Every structure is written in structure tokens, then in C-alpha cells.
Amino acid sequence: MRQTLSNIYRLGIKELWSLWRDPIMLVLIVFTFTFAVYSSASSMPETMNNAAIAIVDEDHSPLSQRIVSAFYPPQFSPPEMITPAQMDAGMDAGIYTFVLHIPAEFQADVLANRGAEIQLNTDATRMSQAFAGSGYIQQIVLGEVATFLGSGSDAASRVRLEERARFNPTLDKSWFGSLSQIINQITMLSIILTGAALIREREHGTIEHLLVMPVTPAEIMISKIWSMGMVVLVASALSLNLVARGLLGVPVAGSLPLFFTGAALVLFATTSLGIFMATLSRNMPQFGMLVVLVLLPLQMLSGGTTPRENMPEFVQTVMLAAPTTHFVELGQAILFRGAGLDVVWPQLLASAAIGALFFAIALGRFRKMIANG
Template identity: 45%
Template sequence: MRSLKNIWTLTIKELRSLFGDTVLFLMIGVVFSVTIYTVAVGINTEVRNAPIGIIDSDRTALTRQIQEALQQPYFIPPVDVKREEVDELMDKGELIFVLDFPPGFERDVLAGRKPQAQLLIDATTMTQAGVGQIYIAQIFNEQISSFLKQGDPPLIAKPVLNMVYNPNADSYWYTPVMEVSNMITLLALGLSGAAVIRERERGTIEHLLVMPVNATEIVMSKILANGMVILVASMLSMVFMVQYFLGIPINGSLVLFGIGVAVYLFSISALGIMLSTIAPTMPQFALLMLPVLVVSLLLSGSIAPRSNMPEMVQLLSEYWPTTQFIAFGQNVLFRNAGLDIVWPELLAMTGIGGLFLIFALIRFKAMLEQLG
């Protein structure tokens, strides 16, 4: 009971320190509001308003029909371009796609000769180029079949797709939720580590050395205080920013997600404290934290599917806390998974957090011995 009382007293001290830092408090608010909104409206993986040019050397009903099918919001209304202008327009970024119809295109289609039309793509716009060429190919084939009045061949079994969540496959429903998870990782690493370095730089760590508290109580209080602030801020962001302001539906239980956030904060905050005992100053801690943060997010599956990564990378990052947390969040929020499904991720995060805490305590005690 005495140890719990010491942890609670130190936690109150940490909370007062956090709330007394106006700039830091505002930064937490901006991270979970402005950043989430910016990512939601500014980043998407769909084709939107892609500029496309047409070189129509055939000028027949079929080529006009294909042009008219390239509609907004996927494409800006196609513009006629001359062949000698194509390189310059694509180099300037004014066109991403150029569709070139050869002479006699409609005649050859009607004769069954399977003519070829050329599609030029500016591949420097990777997302638009990759997805856009699929859209154009589908529109191209559909319009030719419609022109020839050749419907789809009869199917013995007709597939019926029923998308339970995000029926339009819109990345707008995905990116803000994952950005909240990314910001939790950023703040948990940064605030927990900064709490230790701030004590050392201000000289208040010596005050703790003469108090009847031990290293475990000091570390746990910093994890608890910073974790409470981030947990409350992230859940408020999910409810008010993601659900109500952005209008993104949450398919699963926010209570279960909050439990997972609390477990993850314990794990990643312990890692932040361990890193802070290695770096003696705040700039060095920032340089040490940055590669850990970037690699963790890149390999977690929140930015790119882990199935696209090499098998060795998947194996090495499988039981990293960020990877487990992203899998947990996606299962709960997108697939409405229950505790009976996501308990392995919670157990993995708890186990990894325990290991991080042990290493953090060993390093923290060594640091106190050097100072004392």
C-alpha cells in the first residue's frame, strides 16, 4: 500500500508538470485534432480529379463514347492534345494520363481485329498512376463491350458482394483512425522519455533521490501519468474528431479499443523511458527516438500492408508492440472483433511491455547510481 501511495503521489506531480506546460498541452490538442483532420482531408489513395489528355486520330462514335465515360470525380474532363505537346505537358505535371487512339480504331473493332490504343502514364504520381490505369482499362473494356452490344457472358454462379464496412472502399474511413494510432505511438514515446530527461536537465532528479521512493515507483508514475493523458486525449479524438466532426463510423467497441490503448501505452512508454536512459540530453533522445518511431510505423501495417513486405521483415516485426497494436485496432474498429479474438494481441503487448519495463528499470537504476 505504501508503494501504491508513492506511485499515486508521484503521478499527481507528473500531471501537474504536464498541465503546467501550456505549449506541451496545446501540442497534444493539436496532434489529436488538427493533424487528424489534415490527414483525413489531405491524404487519400483513390483517383480524384486526375488530368487526362486524348489523342484521337480516329474521331468516331466509339472513341467519343470512351472519352465521355472518363468522368468526374475520378478524372477531369479529358482534353484534346497534339502528339508533339504530350512530353511537355507530362513533364510539367499538367497531365497524368494520355490515351492515344490510332486511325481506324472503330473500324478494326467492328471487324474483330483487336486494335491497340496506347495509354501513356506519368508514373511519378504513384498512387494515381497505379489505380488510375486500372480504372481506365475497366472503362475502356466496358465501353467497347457496350458499343458492340456484347453483354457479360452468362454465369452459372453469379457472385454477390456484400461489404459490411466501408462499402465504397474509401480511404477517408481508414486514414484518420490509423493516424490516431500513429499519434499515440509518437506521444507515448516522446512524453515518457522527455519526462525523465526533463527531471535530469532541471536538476529535480536529485530531489527524488532523497525521497523515500525507489526506481520502480518513479518509472511507474511517469508511465501512468503520461499514459492517462494520452489515453484520454486519444479517446476524445476518436469520439469527437473522428466520429462526429469527420463523420467516420466506428464499427467496433470503443471501450475495448480503450483497453487496448491502455495496454499499448504501458508497453511503448516503457520503451520511451528505456531510450531516455541511453540518451543524456533531449536532442540526443530525439535523434534516438526518430528511427525507432519511423521504423515501427513503417513495419506496423498502418501505412502499407505487411503482406507486401519481405518475409524476413514480417518475421522480425511480428511481435513488436506497434505491429500488435495496429492489428488489434484494425480488428476491433473495422471488423468489430471481440475480446475472444483480440486477446492474443493484448497478451503480446503486455508481455513485450513487461520486458521493456525490466530493461527500463535496470537502465534507470544504473542512471540513478551514477547521479547519486
């Protein structure tokens, strides 16, 4: 047993030195856990941020002025007052995403209950802002009209809804974006690093050198798993503390040791998956194409991008076999909601079971690859 542990340790150190001498992989690690996390958090596509809006006010009434003054940063840029002749030209040139046209006699029609109308022109080529912004503008206009009419005397308005957002009181989507991106990058990088380590051994011919040494395939595989897994854990810990918490100011609600315990169990599965995929590939280009085919479903269908409840039931059932599904649930529960072991133990257990299964499959494939040369 002591000799086995010594072999695993020394082979792992060899993997770390090989990684240190690979500048491309080092750049990938740094980029993945710094710029990629920051850019994903600060440019969430569904977030309204300084959307360009112009207003054509032909009424010039107190009500129209209330509506104009209701648009302000950060959701919208300060509205630009334009004439009807400038509206179409500004939309065609892409200067404005929204143009709100308030017709003459609008306030008089509202007060006389004559069915007043406002026209909203939207540049639908800016899809994310167009769909979200149209709803925001409708709420703002209707809210200002209701306030202007003094609708507090209506029966429905006597019930006031007080909305409180838990876990993210300011509804800042950069909180969700940065932490979710770290969770996704842990999966991606662990698969790439372990697979690339094995491909590098085969391309350089060093795998044959290992075979003549008194080491077993299991020791070789475990050494790659612990070394590359440790690199990903350290990089993700630095990213979580320096980029997410430090640079972006994202609070972490739960226990980081518990989160990284879950991450270690998931890494056991994903690194084994990376080795299995490397045994199916003859070179790095083949491995890269295989990574794309496997990684995209793992990330898109695990619940990190869209809620699993929105997916077909068949997909939800199949994705229970993916370690990323349980990792997303575990990570969001701990980092966002401050969940403890009593809440996330099913995900920890599932991750360990999937990891053991993936390891057994990958080890069998690895032994077959070695036997066939």
C-alpha cells in the same frame, strides 16, 4: 501500500502540471491528434482523386464518345479535349497526368476486329497516381468497348461477378487512414512524452530532489507511466470521436471501451520503452535521434503501413516482440471489423506480457541510472 499509491498519485499529478507548463509538448499533442490525423486521412497518396486527364479524339465515333463520357469525378477530373499538337506540350508543362489518344477509324477497326489500339500517355513523375490511374483507365476503356460490342452473348460474360466490399463498402481510404493514424500516433506520443518527462527531470535537476524524498524508483517510473498514458488516452479518445467520427464521418464498428483497454496495455509497454530510451540519452537531442531510429521500424514494420504478409518471414517473427504489431492487429480488428474479446484476447495477452517485460527492463535501467548519478 496506501503510502505507495499516494506517492504514485502525487508524483503523477506533478508530471501533469509539468506537462501543462510545457507549451511545446501541448502543441505537439494537439497537432498530432488533430491536423496530422485529418491530413493523413484526406490525402492518402494511393487514392485517385481528380487526376488530370486529357483526351485526343480523332475518331469522333459513338464508341469514342462512350469512352470520353466514362471519365468523371472523383477519380478523374472532367476530361479536357485537346488536339495532337497540344498533347506533348501539356504533358511537358505538367498540366495533364494522363492523355488518352484515340486514333481515327478506331471504331471501324474494333468492329472489323483489326486489332485497334489506343495510346495512353502517363506522367510517371506523379508515381502514386500514375500506377493506379493506368490500371483504372485500362479497365474503363476495355469495359466500354465490351459494352459497345454487346459482349453479353459470349460464354464468359454470362457469369457476372458481384463485388461487395465488407467493412468499407465505398472503398473510402480516408476511413483506413484516419484510424490507422490514430493508432500510430498513440505509439509515437506515448514514447515521446514519457521520455521527455524523464529528460526534463534530469535537465532541470529535479531528479535529485526526488531521490532525497521517501519514494522508490518504481514509484517514480509508474507515476510517469500512468500520467503520460492517461494524457495519450484522453487525446486519442477525443481525436477518434471529434476528428475521425465527427469531422471525417468515419464509422467505428466495434467497442471503444475494448479498444482503449487494449490501448492502455500497449501504452504500458510503449511508455516503459520511452523511459528506457530516456535513460540511454543525456539530453533531448540525443533522445530525439533515438526516437527516430526506434519509432520508424515500429510503425513501418508493424502492419499498419503495409501488410505483414508482404514482409520477409524473419521480419514478421522479430516484430512479434513489438507491442505495435499486436496493437495494429487489435485496433484494426475492433475498429474496422467490430471484433469482440473472443477474437482479440491473444493480442491483449501479448500486449500485457510485452508491457511487463519492457517495464522490468526499463526499471532495471532506471535504477542503474540513479545509482550512477
